[in-house]
Structure formats: structure tokens, C-alpha cells
Amino acid sequence: MMKKIILYSLLLIHTLLASCSLVNVIDQVPPNDLVPENAITDEASAELALNGVYSYFQRNLNYIKLGAVPAFSSGYLTANKALLNWEANYEENNARSTTFDLLDFWTGFYKAINAANTVIAEVGKLPEDKFKGARKEEILAEAHFLRAMFHFDLLRYFGEYYKMDSDRGIIIKDTPTTLNTVKTGRSTVKASYEFIGQELEYAIKHAPEFTEPYRVSKWVAKALKARIALYTGDYTQAASIAEDVIQNSGLTLAETYQSFFEQGYNAPGLLFSQGSDQQSQEQDYRFDAYGEGYWSASESFENVIGDDPRKAMIIGGDADWGTQLPKLIAATELQPVYYFRLAEMYLIKAEALARNGASLSEAQAPFNIIRDRAGATLSQATNQQELLEEIYKEIVIELGFENGHEWFAAIRFGKALDLKEEITEAYQYILPIPLGELQVNDLLSQNPGYEQE
Known part of the structure; x- marks a missing residue:
């Protein structure tokens, strides 16, 4: 009976999430706050909640946009026929804060982050004897990696990720959203990378070894760390971590x-x-x-x-x-x-x-x-x-x-x-912050080049 209650509660979370009509997931009380606090009570319910975080790869078409948006932006991919009616904005490097799909792209990441935050917060409260072996730390590590990955993708799409001295980073969300935390300003690019780095260190220390490619492992956490080191110009670290993954992950x-x-x-x-x-x-x-x-x-x-x-x-x-x-x-x-x-x-x-x-x-x-x-x-x-x-x-x-x-x-x-x-200006390297987010979050600033829209 308890398992059925847990399953019902978690399904209710996702149902309420899908039906919510407010403008932006960052600026609303998350659906998790609408269900009993004991929705995650043991290893089985923690695993179910973690699977819910993974499920966000299937939502809001983020998975297809992560490959298609930059390919269109670079000019290496072309749309012969509009499939989803957003292609032209990126193929023409002409996205605007009012581009109709941009808010969904933005909020899709933050919905996933909020789901990861809930897992981290709730699983962290549970005693060790609710889990077999090291599974509690592994679940937390997987959630930390996913939270890092979602923040990193937000940074490289919406933040000046290539300027370490820029104040145009991202909104860092490291706790489940509540009425008291709905509005948050941007962090600097440096602070954004530092937060992501801390998340990855936790995942590297506690995540499991590689099992299946659709589950987080310590090796994918190292792979993301190597990618970030390359982006940020830490070439010694990038080469060293990449070699570690090549030699020691067990993959060929x-x-x-x-x-x-x-x-x-x-x-x-x-x-x-x-x-x-x-x-x-x-x-x-x-x-x-x-x-x-x-x-x-x-x-x-x-x-x-x-x-x-x-x-x-x-x-x-x-x-x-x-x-x-x-x-x-x-x-x-x-x-x-x-x-x-x-x-x-x-x-x-x-x-x-x-x-x-x-x-x-x-x-x-x-x-x-x-x-x-x-x-x-x-x-x-x-x-x-x-x-x-x-x-x-x-x-x-x-x-x-x-x-x-x-x-x-x-x-x-x-x-x-x-x-x-x-492509005529460097500001086109990243996307504008969606207007829907700016309208409800007066602590947030627009990206340079898009301010006069």
C-alpha cells in the first residue's frame, strides 16, 4: 500500500507540473510543494524520483534542440521543411526574447533542475539504513551530475560562458523553489563555473562506475569536467582528465x-x-x-x-x-x-x-x-x-x-x-533571456545586444 501511495504522489507531481499554466517554472511554487513531504521515504521511492529527473531529457524537446539549435546556428544544418516551426530563428541567427519557443527551452532546463534539487534535498534527509550499500550517495551523485549538466547547458546557451570575467552568467538554483526563492539574479560566469565544478566533484567522488550509457557514472562526470576545462582554457587539466577517461573508464x-x-x-x-x-x-x-x-x-x-x-x-x-x-x-x-x-x-x-x-x-x-x-x-x-x-x-x-x-x-x-x-556580432553567440522570464523576475538582466528589443 505504501508503495502505491508513493507512486501516486510522484505521478501527481508530474501531472501538476505538466498542467501548470504560470509563465515560468523559476517563478512559481514547484508542484513538489503540493504533495506530502514523505513522497521520498526509502530507496525505492528515491530511485523513482531520480528516474523522474532523467525523464526530463524526453521533455520539452530539449534533447533535439541541444543538437539542432547549434547546428542551425553554425550553418551546418539546414531546414528544407519546418518540422516544429522554430528552425528559422536559429538558422537565421535571429532569435529574440519573444521567440515563441525560447521560454519553453529555458524553463525546460529549470524544471529539470528543480526536480534534481528535490531529489538532493529529500534523499539527503534520509538515514543510511534506508539504502543498500552506497546507494544513497550514488543517487545523490547522479542528481548532482544532472544538476551540473543542466546548469552548464543553460550557461553555454544563455550566458557569456566564453568570458570568465563576465557578470552575465546564469541563475543558479541549488534548492527546491519556494515562495521565498522565486526571484534570483544572475551569477557571474566565474561563479557559475565554480558551482558546476563543485557539483562535478561530488559526482566524481560518489557516482557509480560505468554500467549503462543512460545512467550517470563517475566517468561521464569526468568527461564533463574535461569539456569545461577546455572551454575555460585550463588546457593542462583538460588533457589530463581526458586521458584519465580514455585509459581508465574501461570504455573503448x-x-x-x-x-x-x-x-x-x-x-x-x-x-x-x-x-x-x-x-x-x-x-x-x-x-x-x-x-x-x-x-x-x-x-x-x-x-x-x-x-x-x-x-x-x-x-x-x-x-x-x-x-x-x-x-x-x-x-x-x-x-x-x-x-x-x-x-x-x-x-x-x-x-x-x-x-x-x-x-x-x-x-x-x-x-x-x-x-x-x-x-x-x-x-x-x-x-x-x-x-x-x-x-x-x-x-x-x-x-x-x-x-x-x-x-x-x-x-x-x-x-x-x-x-x-x-552572424555579424558576437552577441549572437548566445541566446536572449526570454521575455516571459524578464517580465516576472526584475532581478534578471538581459544579455548584451538584446537589451533594446
Whole structure:
């Protein structure tokens, strides 16, 4: 009977969340406050609540936007037919605070963060004897990682993540929202990274070893730490952590580029992905977007990839509206969404070494492992700058359309303003804060370049 009560309470949380009509999740009392405080009382209910946090990868189409928005922004993805009616805002680099889908994109992250906050707060109160072994700390660690990941994605989409001295970071939410905490100002970029870093340290210390790619492990926490170190210019740390993941995670690269995408959740080297089941996959927009040719690789991308051996796996045959992107729909069974994979660690290591003054041969080594696995020509660089040019192209080809790598690399490599004529100002690197949020939170400031809208 108690299990049924717990399940009912948690289902009520999600029902109320879905039906809420207020403007912004940050500025409302969360649905969790509307149910009994004992909804999370033991390991079973804690696991159920944690699964609820994971479920946010399936909501609000955030999972598809995390790959598509930056790909459209970079000009490497083009919409042959509007699938969801928001593509043009990003393809034209012309998003505005009133763009109709922007508020959903923003609030989707904060709903997920609030769910993670609830797990952390409520599980933290429970005694150890409610759990088997180290499972309490593991559940908390998974929630801490997810909270870090959601904050990081908010930062790189809505904050000046590339300026460590900027005051335009994000709103940090580390407790469940209440009437007393509905309004919060932005943190600085430095403080945003510090908070995310603290979350990752907890996850690295307490998260379980790798089991399945749709569950958090200490190794994906290290992978995110390596990515952030690269973004923030800590190249020594980026190279070191990437090497740690490569050598000690127990994961290996798939034998070929093509086989990686065909093996779905069984693919060697898949560190972390959104989970799927048959029902969710049948409702997945990716198969229309990338299978029917609604969205296709652009001419700009084709110019980058040239005759690379991976081309057939990335740019497929003709579909109803354009060409397919086979890599994103190629799994023989359930189809992952690629958030972190081992190949990225090799490219992080190569870039970090190249930027940090390592010898040319040392920096080329991890880069050439990825090229060799792809059957592509190994590095021809004769100096650091030439190698960095090769690495940028490799990021676009190897990791393109997955999790924004091509767009964030273009900014990092100083190439974003040259990608296409629609990008004329650096403020376009990030998105505006949605008007709906600004209207209810007078402590929040708009991003530069969007203030006069």
C-alpha cells in the first residue's frame, strides 16, 4: 500500500507540473510543494524520483534542440521543411526574447533542475539504513551530475560562458523553489563555473562506475569536467582528465565510425545518452527530422567534409524533403542521443595539448587515433596552427549534429563570425533571456545586444 501511495504522489507531481499554466517554472511554487513531504521515504521511492529527473531529457524537446539549435546556428544544418516551426530563428541567427519557443527551452532546463534539487534535498534527509550499500550517495551523485549538466547547458546557451570575467552568467538554483526563492539574479560566469565544478566533484567522488550509457557514472562526470576545462582554457587539466577517461573508464572506441552508430546503446565508447524505450522512440521527432530530410546537412558542411570516408554515414540518400543524416537514426534497435562519447575525449586531449605547447607529435597522437579509426588521412600539419585547423574540422565532422560541438568549437576557434553572413556580432553567440522570464523576475538582466528589443 505504501508503495502505491508513493507512486501516486510522484505521478501527481508530474501531472501538476505538466498542467501548470504560470509563465515560468523559476517563478512559481514547484508542484513538489503540493504533495506530502514523505513522497521520498526509502530507496525505492528515491530511485523513482531520480528516474523522474532523467525523464526530463524526453521533455520539452530539449534533447533535439541541444543538437539542432547549434547546428542551425553554425550553418551546418539546414531546414528544407519546418518540422516544429522554430528552425528559422536559429538558422537565421535571429532569435529574440519573444521567440515563441525560447521560454519553453529555458524553463525546460529549470524544471529539470528543480526536480534534481528535490531529489538532493529529500534523499539527503534520509538515514543510511534506508539504502543498500552506497546507494544513497550514488543517487545523490547522479542528481548532482544532472544538476551540473543542466546548469552548464543553460550557461553555454544563455550566458557569456566564453568570458570568465563576465557578470552575465546564469541563475543558479541549488534548492527546491519556494515562495521565498522565486526571484534570483544572475551569477557571474566565474561563479557559475565554480558551482558546476563543485557539483562535478561530488559526482566524481560518489557516482557509480560505468554500467549503462543512460545512467550517470563517475566517468561521464569526468568527461564533463574535461569539456569545461577546455572551454575555460585550463588546457593542462583538460588533457589530463581526458586521458584519465580514455585509459581508465574501461570504455573503448568502436571498431569503425559506422559501427558505433549502428550499435545503439551497445556501442563501445558511448559514455552518456538520453534513455529511450519503444514508446518514446515511436514519438521521436528525430526520425522525421533526419530520416525524412526535413533537416539536412548544408552545403557548408559538405564543403568541410569533402570526400572524408565518414560522409556516407553522415550525409545519406535522398528522402522526401532532402537528404538524410544516417548517423542520428542508424541504430538497429533503440536510438540514443549522443551527449558524451569517448571520441570527444581524444579530440579534447589533442586540442588541449596543441594549445598548451606540447610537441607536434604528442598533440597529433590522439587526433590520429580518431582519424585512423575513420579511415581518414592522418594529420598533415607541420605546426601548431595547422594542427588546430585540422582539429576544428575533425570536431565538425566526427561530432557534428550531436550536442552542439561544431558551434561551440567555432566560437572557441574564433571562426563563428566567418561561418555565414547572418552572424555579424558576437552577441549572437548566445541566446536572449526570454521575455516571459524578464517580465516576472526584475532581478534578471538581459544579455548584451538584446537589451533594446
